[in-house]
Amino acid sequence: MNQLHAKENIIEKIKQGLNRSGKNDSSHEVGLQSIYFNVNDLESVDQFITENSLLGVQVYRCKNDNEFIEAFRNVSKSKAWKSVVCVNPGLKKRLGSPIIYDRGAMYSMDAVITECEYFVARTGTVVMSSAQPSGRVLPVYSPVHVIVGHENQMVNSISEALEDIKRQYLKEYPSALYFLTGVSSTGDIEKTLVKGVHGPKEVYIFLIED
Amino acid sequence: MRTIQGKFHRESQSKAEDLEHRRMMNHALNQSEIAFQNGKQQFQNLDKAKxxxxxxxxxxxxxxxxxxxxxxxxxxKNGGKVIWARDGKEALEAVWKICAEKKAKKIVKSKSMVTEEIHLNAFLQKKDIEVIETDLGEYIQQLSEEPPYHIVAPSIHKSKEEVAQLFHEKLGVRPHLGPEELTMVARRQLRTEFQEADIGITGVNFLLSDIGGVAITENEGNARMVTAFPNTHIAITGIEKVLPSAKDLELFWPLLATHGSGQKVTVYNSIFTGPKHRNETDGPEDMYVILLDNGRTNILSDPEMRESLHCIRCGACLNVCPVYKNIGGHTYNTVYGGPIGSVITPHLSGMKEYGHLSHASSLCGACTEVCPVKINLHELLLKNRRKSVEQKNTFRLEKFSWYIWKRSMLSRRMLNTANGNTKERMFRYLFKKSWGENRAIPTFPKKSFNEQWKERNSKIEK
Structure with a gap:
C-alpha cells in the first residue's frame, strides 16, 4: 500500500469527479438568527435551569462560595457519599471536607466534583475540556458527576461557546472538548429509557452567582 | 445476481407477514416518531434549518x-496522523499495521457504520485480536452475532425478553432481567474492557476541517470511554463527513439529535482534535484518522447522485419508511438499510447486485420530507431505476412483457379487437408474478374505452 499514492489518487478522483470548471457553488450564507427559539441574556440562567430539570439534572443556584460549600455538603450528606474525588487543588481546598480524595480513589469513588469551561443556556449544556485537570477519564467514569461553575460562564448558544473556546485557547485547542447535556442514557432495549449506561447515572450542577 | 434479488423477494415476503416483527417495529418506530415530534419543537423554523x-x-x-x-x-499540526484509504482493504491494512505496531490484543469500539462497511470486526478477529462493541445496541448485536438492524438503533427489532435470554445464555446472568438490569449488566461488563483495551476505535459524525478535529455524537458515554482509557485512538470515517467549520455544529448537532433520537442535542457531543497534549492529564498517546473513499468518489462524479453524499446518517428516513417498517433491516442484505441504503448501495457495491432495492419503494416521499439535509431520496430512487434499466439489469420476461405492453397500447386495432377476457389472460400471463400473489389482478371491461366512447356518442346523436 502506498500512502502518498492513495492520497493523490483520492484527491485526483474528487477533482475529476466534481468537474468544477467555471461553476460557482450555489450555497448561501448561513445565519442562525431565526432557526431556534433563541435565549436572551436576562433569562439565560432560568433557561439553563429549566432545560436541566427536563433532563433530570438538579441545578443548585448559590449566592456565593460559602453558600455553595454548604449546599454541596448537604447534598453529599443526603446522598451518603463516602468518597468524592476532586483533582482541582483550589476547589479541593475550598471544600476542605475529609471525604474528598484525589485521583487515586477513582476506582471506588461515589462521585467526582469538577469545574467546567462554559454553560450553554439554550440546551442546558455543560462544556468541559481535556485541558482541565479532571481530564478525559474522571468525569465519565464516575457514577456521579458534580459540576461547579459561575454564572459568568453562561453563554446562550453552542456557537458562542465554540467562539469563546477558540479565543481562550489561541495557541492550541484542547485535545478533547465535551458538550454534556443531561445524564448518560440509552433506549437500545425496546426504546425504554435507562439512565447511567456508561457515564454518570446522576449529574448535579452548582451555579454560583458572582 | 439473481440470488441476491431472489433472496430479497423471499425475505421481504416472510418478514411482511411476520406479525410479531410488525408489532416490534411498529412499537419502536412509533416511539421514534413521538420523540421526533417533540424534539423538533426547538426549531423556530425547521425548514430554514434544513x-x-x-x-x-x-x-x-x-x-x-x-x-x-x-x-x-x-x-x-495538532499531533494526529491521517491515513488515506482508497477502499476497505487499504483501511483494514492500515488498522492492522497500527495493531501490529502497538502489539494490540484487545480493541474497544464505539458505534460506527463505516467499520461495518469494511467488515472490520471479522478482519481483526481473524488476526486474533479481540474486538468489543461498547454501544449497548451494538453489544447486543455482537453477542447475537448479527449485523445492526438500523443505522442508529442497532437492536431495534429485539424484544426485551429476547435480550434477557441472550444475556442469560452468553453472559451467564439470571434469566428474565428487565431493560434497566440488563443495561447495568452491560455497564459492569464493559467497564473492565475499556480499561484493558490497547486501542479504541470510533466512527466520526463530522470531520471539522477548520480546526482539524472529529466530532462524535452519542448518548451512552461509551465513545468517551473508548477515547479516554486506551493508549491509541483510531477514528475511521468516509471522506464525505466534512463540515467546513466547527461552528457549523450549532446547526448540525441539533439537527442530527432531533432526527436521530428526538432530542435537542444528544447527551454527549465530543470533539477530538488529536492525541493528549503534554500538559494534559490523560488521553491517548496517538490518534489516527482514516479517511475512506470506498466508492464515494464514484457517487461524487455522478452529478445526479452527488447529493446522497450529504447524508448525516441520522436514520430518520428509515423510521418513516413503510418499506423498512414492513421488511425490517436485515432483509436489505446491505450495510446501510432503508431509503438512503437503497440509494447509495448500488453505487458502492454494484447496480447489478443491488439495483432491485430502488424498485422496493412506493415512492411515497416520506423519506425526502423528513431528511434534515433535504436529500431528494425518492427521486434518487427513480434515477437509480432508470440507471438500472439503462445498464440492462432487467429480466428477459420483464423486457418482453413491456415490449408487448407498448405494442398493444400503441395499437388501436389490437386494443379494440381483443375483448376483456383476452386482455386479462394476457395480463395474467405477463405480469402475474410481478403483480404479487396478495393483490387481485385487475378486471378489464368487456369493451375498450374507445369502443364505449363511440357507442355512447352514437347513442347521443340518435
Missing part, C-alpha cells in the same frame, strides 16, 4: 478536496 444544512453540505461537497487537505494539515 435549507441551511443542505447549503453547508453542498459547499462541503463542492470543495471536498480542499476541505480534506485542510483537515489533514490542521489535524497533523
Amino acid at each position: 435549507e441551511d444544512a443542505q447549503s453547508v453540505k453542498e459547499k462541503a461537497t463542492i470543495h471536498l478536496d480542499r476541505y480534506l487537505l485542510e483537515f489533514e494539515d490542521r489535524f497533523t
Whole structure:
C-alpha cells in the first residue's frame, strides 16, 4: 500500500469527479438568527435551569462560595457519599471536607466534583475540556458527576461557546472538548429509557452567582 | 445476481407477514416518531434549518478536496496522523499495521457504520485480536452475532425478553432481567474492557476541517470511554463527513439529535482534535484518522447522485419508511438499510447486485420530507431505476412483457379487437408474478374505452 499514492489518487478522483470548471457553488450564507427559539441574556440562567430539570439534572443556584460549600455538603450528606474525588487543588481546598480524595480513589469513588469551561443556556449544556485537570477519564467514569461553575460562564448558544473556546485557547485547542447535556442514557432495549449506561447515572450542577 | 434479488423477494415476503416483527417495529418506530415530534419543537423554523444544512453540505461537497487537505494539515499540526484509504482493504491494512505496531490484543469500539462497511470486526478477529462493541445496541448485536438492524438503533427489532435470554445464555446472568438490569449488566461488563483495551476505535459524525478535529455524537458515554482509557485512538470515517467549520455544529448537532433520537442535542457531543497534549492529564498517546473513499468518489462524479453524499446518517428516513417498517433491516442484505441504503448501495457495491432495492419503494416521499439535509431520496430512487434499466439489469420476461405492453397500447386495432377476457389472460400471463400473489389482478371491461366512447356518442346523436 502506498500512502502518498492513495492520497493523490483520492484527491485526483474528487477533482475529476466534481468537474468544477467555471461553476460557482450555489450555497448561501448561513445565519442562525431565526432557526431556534433563541435565549436572551436576562433569562439565560432560568433557561439553563429549566432545560436541566427536563433532563433530570438538579441545578443548585448559590449566592456565593460559602453558600455553595454548604449546599454541596448537604447534598453529599443526603446522598451518603463516602468518597468524592476532586483533582482541582483550589476547589479541593475550598471544600476542605475529609471525604474528598484525589485521583487515586477513582476506582471506588461515589462521585467526582469538577469545574467546567462554559454553560450553554439554550440546551442546558455543560462544556468541559481535556485541558482541565479532571481530564478525559474522571468525569465519565464516575457514577456521579458534580459540576461547579459561575454564572459568568453562561453563554446562550453552542456557537458562542465554540467562539469563546477558540479565543481562550489561541495557541492550541484542547485535545478533547465535551458538550454534556443531561445524564448518560440509552433506549437500545425496546426504546425504554435507562439512565447511567456508561457515564454518570446522576449529574448535579452548582451555579454560583458572582 | 439473481440470488441476491431472489433472496430479497423471499425475505421481504416472510418478514411482511411476520406479525410479531410488525408489532416490534411498529412499537419502536412509533416511539421514534413521538420523540421526533417533540424534539423538533426547538426549531423556530425547521425548514430554514434544513435549507441551511443542505447549503453547508453542498459547499462541503463542492470543495471536498480542499476541505480534506485542510483537515489533514490542521489535524497533523495538532499531533494526529491521517491515513488515506482508497477502499476497505487499504483501511483494514492500515488498522492492522497500527495493531501490529502497538502489539494490540484487545480493541474497544464505539458505534460506527463505516467499520461495518469494511467488515472490520471479522478482519481483526481473524488476526486474533479481540474486538468489543461498547454501544449497548451494538453489544447486543455482537453477542447475537448479527449485523445492526438500523443505522442508529442497532437492536431495534429485539424484544426485551429476547435480550434477557441472550444475556442469560452468553453472559451467564439470571434469566428474565428487565431493560434497566440488563443495561447495568452491560455497564459492569464493559467497564473492565475499556480499561484493558490497547486501542479504541470510533466512527466520526463530522470531520471539522477548520480546526482539524472529529466530532462524535452519542448518548451512552461509551465513545468517551473508548477515547479516554486506551493508549491509541483510531477514528475511521468516509471522506464525505466534512463540515467546513466547527461552528457549523450549532446547526448540525441539533439537527442530527432531533432526527436521530428526538432530542435537542444528544447527551454527549465530543470533539477530538488529536492525541493528549503534554500538559494534559490523560488521553491517548496517538490518534489516527482514516479517511475512506470506498466508492464515494464514484457517487461524487455522478452529478445526479452527488447529493446522497450529504447524508448525516441520522436514520430518520428509515423510521418513516413503510418499506423498512414492513421488511425490517436485515432483509436489505446491505450495510446501510432503508431509503438512503437503497440509494447509495448500488453505487458502492454494484447496480447489478443491488439495483432491485430502488424498485422496493412506493415512492411515497416520506423519506425526502423528513431528511434534515433535504436529500431528494425518492427521486434518487427513480434515477437509480432508470440507471438500472439503462445498464440492462432487467429480466428477459420483464423486457418482453413491456415490449408487448407498448405494442398493444400503441395499437388501436389490437386494443379494440381483443375483448376483456383476452386482455386479462394476457395480463395474467405477463405480469402475474410481478403483480404479487396478495393483490387481485385487475378486471378489464368487456369493451375498450374507445369502443364505449363511440357507442355512447352514437347513442347521443340518435
